[in-house]
Every structure is written in structure tokens, then in C-alpha cells.
Amino acid sequence: MTDLGSGTIYTETVVYSPPEAYVNDVPxxxxxxxxxxxxxxxxxxxxxxxxxxxxxQFAEFRNNVPFFHKQS
Amino acid sequence: xxxxxVAGIGKTAFGAFPDRxxxxxxxxxxxxxxxxxxxxxxxxxxxxxxxxxxxxxxGQNHLAPYISTAIGITGVPATRFEAACAxxxxxxxxxxxxxxxxxxxxxxxxxxxxMTSQLTPKVNEILAGAGDGCxxxxxxxxxxxxxxxxxxxxxxxxxxxxxQLAAVAVKNHQNGAKNPLAHMRKVxxxxxxxxxxxxxxxxxxxxxxxxxxxxxxxxxTPLERASEFTDKPVRILGIAQTSDHVALDEKDDITxxxxxxxxxxxxxxxxxVQAADIQFAEVHDCFTIAEIIAIEDLGFVPxxxxxxxxxxGGTCLHGERPVNASGGLKSKGHPVGATGTGQICDVVxxxxxxAGERQVKRNSLGLAQNLGGSGATSVITILGAA
Numbered sequence: 001m002t003d004l005g006s007g008t009i010y011t012e013t014v015v016y017s018p019p020e021a022y023v024n025d026v027p028x029x030x031x032x033x034x035x036x037x038x039x040x041x042x043x044x045x046x047x048x049x050x051x052x053x054x055x056x057q058f059a060e061f062r063n064n065v066p067f068f069h070k071q072s
Numbered sequence: 073x074x075x076x077x078v079a080g081i082g083k084t085a086f087g088a089f090p091d092r093x094x095x096x097x098x099x100x101x102x103x104x105x106x107x108x109x110x111x112x113x114x115x116x117x118x119x120x121x122x123x124x125x126x127x128x129x130x131g132q133n134h135l136a137p138y139i140s141t142a143i144g145i146t147g148v149p150a151t152r153f154e155a156a157c158a159x160x161x162x163x164x165x166x167x168x169x170x171x172x173x174x175x176x177x178x179x180x181x182x183x184x185x186x187m188t189s190q191l192t193p194k195v196n197e198i199l200a201g202a203g204d205g206c207x208x209x210x211x212x213x214x215x216x217x218x219x220x221x222x223x224x225x226x227x228x229x230x231x232x233x234x235x236q237l238a239a240v241a242v243k244n245h246q247n248g249a250k251n252p253l254a255h256m257r258k259v260x261x262x263x264x265x266x267x268x269x270x271x272x273x274x275x276x277x278x279x280x281x282x283x284x285x286x287x288x289x290x291x292x293t294p295l296e297r298a299s300e301f302t303d304k305p306v307r308i309l310g311i312a313q314t315s316d317h318v319a320l321d322e323k324d325d326i327t328x329x330x331x332x333x334x335x336x337x338x339x340x341x342x343x344x345v346q347a348a349d350i351q352f353a354e355v356h357d358c359f360t361i362a363e364i365i366a367i368e369d370l371g372f373v374p375x376x377x378x379x380x381x382x383x384x385g386g387t388c389l390h391g392e393r394p395v396n397a398s399g400g401l402k403s404k405g406h407p408v409g410a411t412g413t414g415q416i417c418d419v420v421x422x423x424x425x426x427a428g429e430r431q432v433k434r435n436s437l438g439l440a441q442n443l444g445g446s447g448a449t450s451v452i453t454i455l456g457a458a
Contacts, residue, residue, distance in 0.1 A: 010225070010321075011221040011222070011224045011225040011228075011326065012221065012224060013217050013220035013221045013224060013272045013273050013274075013275075014270075014272065014273040015212060015213075015214065015216075015217045015220075015272045016269075016270045016271055016272065016273075017192060017193075017196065017214065017216060017271045017272065018193060018196065018212065018214065019193060019196040019197040019200055019209075019212070019214050020193040020194055020196070020197045021197065021212075022212050023193055025212065028212060030211060030212050030213055030217055030221070031221075032221060032320065032321045032326075040321040040322075041207065041321055042207050042208040042211045042213060042319075042320070042321045043211055044211055044212060052224065052225070052228045063210075064210060065210055065211045065212070066211070
């Protein structure tokens with residue numbers, strides 16, 4: 001699988017009212033991440049919550065969904 | 073192109089109606105519009121249906137002839153338009169285009185949605201079908217989540233506050249309480265709005281429009297024939313539909329809806345008016361942040377000023393420029409496929425001076441803004457006394 005590298009949080013939210021597929025995941029943080037080169041994609045945040053402007057690191061794909069975590 | 077007029081309107085109540093099916097709601101609205109326009113079903117030359125997700129919500133497909141024949145309209149084109157929450161705005165745009173081009177003289181447009189037969193997680197999933205299924209939706213985005221991310225970014229870039237968002241909800245509930253057909257006729261306080269249950273941060277339940285059943289219909293004719301159908305024709309002065317990316321992460325700037333800006337520019341040009349001339353509007357407040365962005369993108373206020381203007385009361389029923397005197401999607405309800413034609417009905421009532429307790433004072437030039445998805449479809453209609 002591709003390593004998406006690191007990026008910056010463009011925007012984010014924490015979801016409490018889920019779609020059917022994710023009823024067991026709430027609350028979860030969803031974000032739009034701006035990658036190097038300016039490309040943006042929507043992914044999930046693992047672990048510590050992030051805010052706009054925070055740097056994040058790609059962790060892995062789970063069921064084709066990219067997961068990131070806050071860069072320490 | 074011929075000038076086109078609204079000759080009749082018809083709405084059902086918006087709400088949760090466990091005993092009503094999709095077709096009975098659509099038929100009620102359609103028949104009311106025909107009666108309001110003193111027309112018979114046999115005079116209708118084409119039937120346009122706006123409906124987002126009838127097949128997913130109810131399992132029924134082939135909806136346009138299913139509904140038109142139940143109204144008594146047979147032997148004419150009957151077609152369903154799907155453009156997410158702008159489905160009936162889009163159906164209306166195409167119907168007006170056909171009448172303007174001279175294809176038909178008497179056309180009925182119905183918008184309908186039946187949503188409350190499903191539980192909220194299923195509704196979230198069906199509505200998310202208007203987003204990018206290979207990206208944001210797969211990652212867990214719901215529509216509240218997408219607009220929450222829009223709100224976060226708008227707050228970051230322009231300093232928009234929670235109080236400013238809540239002011240939109242408080243105002244729309246005040247208006248909706250005066251609307252006998254509204255889903256939630258309940259006044260709420262700023263404190264309640266701020267303390268609502270979180271749905272997707274920073275949005276609470278009071279920032280989100282309602283899951284509703286309902287239908288709304290509009291009968292249109294060429295302006296020159298409108299007096300055969302009504303004593304109070306309302307002219308469609310300008311109308312435009314434009315589009316943009318479906319996925320939120322493909323848009324350059326998510327604090328603005330590019331399609332709203334482009335469709336508004338076209339509609340203003342067609343009508344020969346400017347943003348400042350619009351006296352009142354029904355805008356697509358699927359979420360409180362969407363109303364704030366709408367009044368910015370329509371040019372009512374400078375970019376970034378939508379929040380302060382809303383909190384200061386500029387959009388109140390008796391403010392400088394009333395927005396969503398009907399109660400909006402927030403209080404009136406949001407049966408998504410019915411919202412576009414519902415807005416047209418509400419603007420027409422205002423121009424006719426038939427809005428009762430919700431009547432705005434300056435009522436000769438109104439605008440309806442219907443948004444699909446997170447801004448991928450926009451339909452703007454400008455209406456005025458004929």
C-alpha cells in the first residue's frame with residue numbers, strides 16, 4: 001500500500017451521529033488532510049485529537065480508509 | 073425565450089407522517105397546485121418530479137409516472153430529476169427552461185421526499201449517497217460531518233462563532249413557529265441552541281435541519297397565459313443552475329459554494345438586478361453554517377460577514393433583509409426532494425402577500441437558493457410580481 005507521508009489538517013470534525021456502517025466507531029475524528037504538493041484527502045484520525053494546522057503522519061489503510069495520527 | 077410565470081402553488085405540511093406514503097404526499101401537493109392555478113390535470117403538458125432518494129427510502133422506483141398518473145396526468149412526458157437536496161430546484165429549472173423555449177405551455181413540477189420511515193443511521197447513509205462514496209463517505213463522513221468541517225474552516229478563516237451559528241437556528245425557529253405547515257413549530261432560546269446534543273463538532277442538533285416527509289408543487293405557464301390560471305401571477309425573472317465538485321476535499325475553498333456564486337451571478341444577470349436589490353430570500357439552511365455562507369455567496373453581505381450579520385438580526389423577519397421567513401429547512405423541515413419547490417411556494421406566497429404572520433414588508437423581489445450536496449448543485453430563482 002502507498003505511504004501517504006505527512007500532511008497538515010485543513011479541517012476536521014468529531015462525529016457523534018454515524019452512518020450505519022460506523023455505529024460502533026463513534027465518536028470518531030474525521031479530517032481533510034493536505035498532503036505535500038497540495039493534494040487533499042479525507043481520512044480518519046487515530047489517537048490524540050487534532051486541530052486545523054496540526055501536522056499529521058499517515059499510519060495505514062483500513063478497508064481502503066486512510067488513517068493518520070498526530071505528529072509528535 | 074418567453075417570460076414564464078408561476079400560476080399555482082401547493083404544499084403539504086412538512087413533518088413525520090407514519091400513515092402517509094410518498095405518492096399520497098406528492099399527489100396532495102400536485103392537486104393543490106392545480107386547484108390553486110384553476111387548472112385540470114388534462115391541461116398539463118409535461119410533469120417534472122424532483123426526488124432525491126425515493127428508491128432508497130421506500131423501495132419504489134419509476135416515480136414520475138407513478139405519481140403523475142395518480143394525479144390524473146397521462147400521455148405526457150413524466151420524468152424524475154435527482155440532484156441531491158436540489159432535486160426539485162433542478163426539476164423546476166428544467167421545467168421553466170422548457171416553457172421558456174416554447175416546448176410546453178402548462179407544466180406541473182412536484183418535489184417530494186418520504187424520509188421518516190427509516191432510522192437515523194440509515195437516513196445518514198442514504199443522504200451520504202450525495203457525497204463521494206469512494207472518498208469522504210467511505211472514511212465515515214455524514215452530511216452533518218461535511219458541514220461541520222465547513223463550519224470549522226469558516227470559523228478558522230473568518231472568526232465565525234458558535235453564537236453566530238446558533239442565532240440562525242433561533243431566528244428560523246421563531247419564523248417557523250408562525251408557519252402552520254412547519255415540521256417543528258417551536259421557539260428555541262440561544263442557551264438551548266448552544267447546549268444542544270453534539271452531532272458533529274462544532275454542530276449540535278440545533279444546527280441541523282430536520283428529517284421530514286413532505287411535498288410541494290408549482291404550476292408554471294408562459295407569462296402571457298398566466299391570467300387564465302391566476303389573479304396573482306408571479307414572474308420568474310431569473311433562474312440558473314450550476315455545478316461544482318461533489319467531494320468536499322476536491323474544492324479549493326470550502327468556506328464558499330462556488331456553484332452558488334456562479335448560479336447567482338447568472339440569475340442576477342438574467343433578471344437585470346443586483347444582490348442589493350433582493351428584498352427577501354429563502355435560502356438552503358440544511359445546517360446553520362450553510363445559511364451564513366449562502367448570504368455571503370449571494371452577495372447580501374461581504375465574505376466573512378455572514379455570522380456577525382446574522383447575530384445582529386439583519387436576516388430576521390423584520391430585519392434589513394429577511395431570510396427564511398418560512399422557518400427554513402431548520403424549522404419548516406427538510407424533506408430533501410421537496411425543498412426546492414417548497415422554497416418557490418414560500419417566495420410566491422410572500423410576493424402575493426399571503427404569508428400571514430410571516431409576511432415580509434418589502435415583498436416585490438424575492439430569491440430562492442436551493443443547494444445539492446455540499447455544494448455540487450446550485451439552483452437560484454429570482455421571482456417578482458408580474
